[in-house]
Amino acid sequence: MPMTEEREQSPSLREEAARWLVRLRSGEATADDRRRLNNWLAEDPSHRQEFGRVSGMWTNMTGAKPLFETELRKAETRWAEYASTSEPAAGQSWWSPARMVAAGALMGLITLTTLWWVNGVTESLHYQTAKGEQRQLTLSDGSSVMMNTNTQMTVEFSSKTRAIRLDQGEAWFTVAQDGRRPFEVEVANGIIHDIGTQFIVSKSSQQVEVSVLDGIVEVALHPPVARHAILHRGQRVSYGMDGWISEVGPFDQITAGAWKDGKLIFKGHPLAQVLNELARYRTEEIRLLDNSLKDVPVTGVFNIRELENSLELLQDALPIRAQRVNANLIIVERASPSTTAPRSRTR
Template identity: 25%
Template sequence: MTFTNDDKSKKRLRHEADAWVRLLASGRATDEDARALQRWRAQGPMHRAAFEDAKRLWRDFGPAGERLIAQAAANAARPTGPRMNRRAFLGGMAAAASVAGVALLAEHPLLGGWTPISEWGADYRTATGEQRTVRLREDVVLAMNTQTSIEVQRQDGRIDGMTLLAGEAAIDAMTATGGLFRISSGAGRITAELPARLEVRRVGERTCVTCLRGRVAVQLGDQQRTLAARYQVDYGEDGLQAVRAIEPEQVSAWRDGVIVFRNTPLPDAISEINRYRRGRVMLVDKALEGRSVSGRFPITRMDLAITQIQQAFSARVTTLPGDIVLLG
C-alpha cells in the first residue's frame, strides 16, 4: 500500500491532536499550554478539524468516559507531600460520602482540576475567581467573568461574533457605527444590532441575555424575542421565556467586583458563590433550601458570604480537604 504525503500529513495531525486532547484531559495543562494549543489550531483548517475530531472521540465515551477523565485528572493532581493521618482522612471522606457520594467529581468536574470537554476549543478562558477584558476588534470589547470560556467566530477574516461555551460575558460595542454581532449560546442564537451593550450568561444548559443599550434579538428554534435596553430573557430546555425588566446595577454588579443577592433562594446563592471560589460549598440541610439571602459581597471574599449564611441561619459549617464546605 502506498501512502501519499496528504495521508501522512493527516495521520500526523491526528496524532498531534490526540496528544493535545490527552494533555488537556490530564488536568496538567498550563496557561502556556493553552496558548500553544491556540497557535497550533491557528495553523489552518486541517489542524482545527483534527482537534474537533479528537474532541469528538472523547465525547463519544459519554458520561462514563468523562468520569474516567475526571478520576484520571484527580489522580494526577493528588499531592505527593505528607499525608493526613488515617483517622482524619477516613472521617473526612465518610462525611463527604454521606452527602455527595463518589459521584462528586463527575457532577462537578472543576473539583478535579480539569476543563470540561465542551470548552476545549475556547479562544479565551478565565479561571475560578478571575475576570478579564479582551478587545475582540477595534469597536467590540469583551469583559469575561469567572469560569468563562469563549470561542470567537470569524467571517472573511474579521471577528463578527462568538460562542459562549460557559460562564458570563459583557459585550460593549457602543462605538460601532452599524452592523450585527452574533452570539451562540447553547441551542440559542443572539443577534445585537450595533451599536449595543449586552450581557450573556450561560450556566449549565441555561442562558440569560440582558440588553443594556440598543436592541438585541434572541432566537431559540422557532421562538424569538426582541429586547430593548434594561430588559432580559432566559432560555433552556423549557424553551424561551417571557421578557422581563431588570435593574442594570444588580445584573452588572460583577463588573464592579461584587455579587448582589436580594431575597435570593439559598440554593441559588450557593451556586453563585461556587462560581467564584475553588472547591465546593454544599448545602446538606434540606430545611435550609427554602430560605433566602440578601447582601452585597466582594467576589474575592466569598468567605464573608458563607459566614453571613452561617450566622443568619445558625448553620453548622464543616470544612473538608480541597476547599469543600458542608453547610447545614
C-alpha cells in the first residue's frame, strides 16, 4: 500500500513523519522506501518541516535520555519486537501492527522530549546514602557528584536549569560546562552558583560550609539577608541558618577532600570535633562525657573503611577510655592513670 494511501488513516502529520523516521532507523529501509519518502517530502513543504522537526527532536533526545530511562526501555522492547519480523511481501505495507506500535512508542518519547525541551519541564531525582556509605553519581549533563556518608539531595534538571538541593550531609561537585543552563546548589537558606568549578558543600545542623577546590563560586543567602560572597580556588566560607556569613578564608584542601579517597585526616583538631566526625560514619552515637577533654588536640589518619579500629587507636594515643553502653551508644571519658586492665573493645 503506498504511503499516500495510509496517510488518511494517520491521526496527524507528526505521526506520519514519526513512522517514516522509524522506518529509516530500523535498518531495513529499501531503495524503494527512500524513493517513496522523497516523494512524500516533495508533496508539501509542511512534510519537510515536520520530518525535520521530528528528526531534530529525536537527536535532542540524546541529552535527555537519563530522564526517560523507563520510556526508552519500553521503546527498545518495541524495536526488538518488530526488528525480527519478516520483510513484507511485494505490494504489502511495511506498516505491520508491531511496527505501528513502535512508531507510537517513538511518538511518546518525542512528546516527552518536546515538553522537556520547549516548556522546561523539570525532572526530580532523589539520592541518599546511609551512614558509612559513599556514592559516586554521574548526572545527565556530565557533571559528577561524590556523596559522602549520611547525605540526602534532590537533583532537578530541565532544559533551562540545573538545580540541586542538598538536604543534609556532604557532597563533592565537579561541574560540566553548560552556557545555557546555570548550575546551582541550594542548601538551607543559601544558594551556591557555580562558575565552572569543583567544590565541596557540607551541611550540619548548625551551619553550611562551602569549600572551592577549583574555579569560582558565588554563595548568596536568601532575602531578606541578601548577603553574598565570591570564592576562588582554595577558599572557604560558612553561613548559618539565622543569616550570618563568615569571612572568606583559606582551608587545607588535602584535609577537606581526603574523605573522597577514603581517609579522614586530622591535624591538631579538637577531640570533640574528631569524635563528631567519626560518628558521621558509624551507626552509634559517640558521646564525650568529660568536657575537659573536648579541646585535646588529635593528629592522625583514619581509613574510612576501617573505622572499627578508630576508637582503639585514639585510646592508645590519648588519656581516654571508650566503652560501649549498648548497640546505639559509645561513651568516651578520661582514663584513670592507675588503670592497668585491658580496655574493652568498642566494636
